[in-house]
Amino acid sequence: xxxxxxxAESARIAWSAIIANKGRGALTTLGIIIGIxxxxxxxxxxxxxxxxxRQSFSAVxxxxxxxxxxxxxxxxxxxxxxxxxxxxxxxxxxxxxxxRGRAVVNPSIDTNRPVRYxxxxxxxxxxIGTTEKQIVVSSxxxxxxxxxxxxxxxxxxxxxxxxxxxxxxxxGEADPLNEEIRVGRHxxxxxxxxxxxxxxxxxxxxxDLQIFIPVSTFEKNFGGRTSGRDVNIAVxxxxxxxxxxxxxxxxxxxRKVRGLRPGxxxxxxxxxxxxxxxxxxxxxxxVLLVGLLVTGISLFVGGVGVMNIMFVxxxxxxxxxxxxxxxxxxxxxxxxxxxxEAGAICLFGGLAGILLAWLVTxxxxxxxxxxxMSLPIVFMALLISLxxxxxxxxxxAFKGARQDPIEALRYE
Amino acid sequence: xxxxxxxxxxxxxPPTLVIxxxxxxxxxxxxxxxxxxGVSLTIDRNDYVAIMGPSGSGKSTLMNMIGCLDTPTSxxxxxEGQSVSEMSDDELxxxxxxxxxxxxxxxxxxxxxxxxxxxxxPLIYAGVPRAERxxxxxxxxxxxxxxxxxxxKPNELSGGQRQRVAxxxxxxxxxxxxxxxxxxxxxxxxxxxxxxxxxxxxHAAGQTIILITHEDEIAAHxxxxxxxxxxxxxxxxxxxxxP
Numbered sequence: 001x002x003x004x005x006x007x008a009e010s011a012r013i014a015w016s017a018i019i020a021n022k023g024r025g026a027l028t029t030l031g032i033i034i035g036i037x038x039x040x041x042x043x044x045x046x047x048x049x050x051x052x053x054r055q056s057f058s059a060v061x062x063x064x065x066x067x068x069x070x071x072x073x074x075x076x077x078x079x080x081x082x083x084x085x086x087x088x089x090x091x092x093x094x095x096x097x098x099x100r101g102r103a104v105v106n107p108s109i110d111t112n113r114p115v116r117y118x119x120x121x122x123x124x125x126x127x128i129g130t131t132e133k134q135i136v137v138s139s140x141x142x143x144x145x146x147x148x149x150x151x152x153x154x155x156x157x158x159x160x161x162x163x164x165x166x167x168x169x170x171x172g173e174a175d176p177l178n179e180e181i182r183v184g185r186h187x188x189x190x191x192x193x194x195x196x197x198x199x200x201x202x203x204x205x206x207x208d209l210q211i212f213i214p215v216s217t218f219e220k221n222f223g224g225r226t227s228g229r230d231v232n233i234a235v236x237x238x239x240x241x242x243x244x245x246x247x248x249x250x251x252x253x254x255r256k257v258r259g260l261r262p263g264x265x266x267x268x269x270x271x272x273x274x275x276x277x278x279x280x281x282x283x284x285x286x287v288l289l290v291g292l293l294v295t296g297i298s299l300f301v302g303g304v305g306v307m308n309i310m311f312v313x314x315x316x317x318x319x320x321x322x323x324x325x326x327x328x329x330x331x332x333x334x335x336x337x338x339x340x341e342a343g344a345i346c347l348f349g350g351l352a353g354i355l356l357a358w359l360v361t362x363x364x365x366x367x368x369x370x371x372x373m374s375l376p377i378v379f380m381a382l383l384i385s386l387x388x389x390x391x392x393x394x395x396x397a398f399k400g401a402r403q404d405p406i407e408a409l410r411y412e
Numbered sequence: 413x414x415x416x417x418x419x420x421x422x423x424x425x426p427p428t429l430v431i432x433x434x435x436x437x438x439x440x441x442x443x444x445x446x447x448x449x450g451v452s453l454t455i456d457r458n459d460y461v462a463i464m465g466p467s468g469s470g471k472s473t474l475m476n477m478i479g480c481l482d483t484p485t486s487x488x489x490x491x492e493g494q495s496v497s498e499m500s501d502d503e504l505x506x507x508x509x510x511x512x513x514x515x516x517x518x519x520x521x522x523x524x525x526x527x528x529x530x531x532x533x534p535l536i537y538a539g540v541p542r543a544e545r546x547x548x549x550x551x552x553x554x555x556x557x558x559x560x561x562x563x564x565k566p567n568e569l570s571g572g573q574r575q576r577v578a579x580x581x582x583x584x585x586x587x588x589x590x591x592x593x594x595x596x597x598x599x600x601x602x603x604x605x606x607x608x609x610x611x612x613x614x615h616a617a618g619q620t621i622i623l624i625t626h627e628d629e630i631a632a633h634x635x636x637x638x639x640x641x642x643x644x645x646x647x648x649x650x651x652x653x654x655p
């Protein structure tokens with residue numbers, strides 16, 4: 001008997017068997033459906049998180065190193081970092097001087113203030129004092145108007161470049177250029193609007209709610225050089241490859257600036273995108289692992305359900321097996337018949353699960369975070385359900401295939 | 413198989429079936445049951461043989477043996493010159509598929525498949541391509557006079573019609589032997605007679621037929637009657653030309 005005919009006949013048998021036991025099949029597939037929904041939702045959620053993470057930090061270049069008082073991700077005892085001296089603008093200037101020609105250095109300092117335009121207020125905008133080099137160390141550029149320039153800094157001009165969402169919320173559709181807004185208690189003229197950087201990652205900064213002002217203006221208005229406010233120093237490497245080496249140079253120069261003796265520990269932190277990515281991957285790894293574990297358990301339970309039903313199916317059809325064997329069905333044919341049936345049941349479950357998961361994904365997308373079901377995930381879900389079906393079908397199918405035809409024909 | 417067919421034309425084929433000293437012993441718990449205690453028989457092409465015997469005589473065991481559903485404990489069985497005694501399950505399945513056409517007392521049709529599919533089944537397992545399969549199955553169904561019932565399910569047919577479907581299924585693969593186990597056992601005498609007439613016709617057309625029965629009236633259709641008792645052949649009588 002050729003394989004093609006075997007498959008055709010097996011498919012035919014599986015189909016008629018499932019049709020004959022619709023109710024039972026539907027109940028059996030429930031376990032698989034739940035399992036597949038869990039698989040897809042887990043994967044989709046993980047994908048959505050990863051995407052929104054990447055989007056959130058797209059402005060943080062991967063060739064940029066940040067020098068700050070605290071590490072972005074604190075591992076271990078927070079109090080070890082708490083007593084470190086704040087990074088000051090003075091130190092930033094000295095570091096910039098020492099690294100001149102080797103890297104671009106941009107200090108920034110921030111605070112949160114309400115901003116107001118006429119009657120509209122945004123309660124808490126992130127006010128960042130920075131220099132014209134900000135657009136060198138970050139990938140974000142102004143959408144309209146211009147960014148800060150050196151003369152803005154030199155003359156401490158009361159100008160600002162606002163984030164996309166600030167513009168939307170304060171001005172709606174109106175042209176903001178050269179309008180005066182109130183930043184805290186100070187007046188500020190809008191000279192540019194940054195391009196939209198996308199929705200924010202959970203708990204991460206919203207880059208569209210930022211307002212850039214010259215760092216000199218910041219100092220004048222909000223204090224800086226002496227206020228103990230933390231300065232972030234962004235250092236951009238000339239190339240991606242140079243970043244590892246640059247990191248050591250920065251540590252060395254910064255230690256010099258701070259006058260640390262050999263043997264003393266660094267009292268500042270070097271941060272980079274990798275640190276965040278690593279931390280994110282660690283967390284997501286655990287989340288995914290737990291998710292897949294739960295998913296795996298539900299699929300396992302579903303598979304056991306299918307196996308159970310397949311045992312029933314094999315026993316019910318003992319006589320049919322006897323007839324088929326008497327007229328020439330080999331073990332392989334019987335084996336395939338039942339594996340096909342189990343596979344088909346699970347595949348139906350998988351399809352239903354995909355449909356349901358699609359609805360769940362839409363719901364997540366509408367409420368929690370941007371999420372979409374990708375084709376590879378759909379294919380993977382189908383493959384998984386097929387594999388579960390085949391695995392669940394194997395043992396019952398062997399039981400059927402091994403039947404002695406004489407015994408089977410006698411079965412009532 | 414093709415080689416065997418060719419030799420029909422030259423007339424030097426071995427007998428359809430040669431059984432020698434077949435012993436079948438079942439182990440049931442502690443005790444051994446000797447169902448067959450040394451049976452030898454030869455059946456030629458176009459023979460019409462009835463195997464009779466009371467229950468416990470070993471006739472079912474012998475039928476299973478001839479039908480290649482079971483292998484003997486000792487002794488040899490040559491079917492169309494092929495030794496069947498030591499074949500594996502799958503080899504036996506293939507032999508059954510090609511050489512044996514079963515007609516059972518309880519019909520044994522697949523309840524969910526229609527007549528056509530039931531009759532096609534042996535050809536499916538023989539790997540016959542779809543178009544040819546369909547043609548041969550339809551021819552076999554027409555031969556038993558059920559052409560207008562081809563798309564009915566077994567439960568839509570009468571007992572006699574079901575048994576005719578079984579006959580069509582038995583002969584569709586051109587088997588060497590049609591093995592009919594109490595073919596009229598579940599039928600009233602009138603439809604039973606119809607089925608027997610059909611088997612007679614098949615025999616007249618050159619088919620080798622082996623009947624398992626306990627009814628003298630049915631056995632009378634056969635040209636040769638073998639009686640079993642206690643696992644041995646009690647008598648083997650050829651009563652001239654069958655009716």
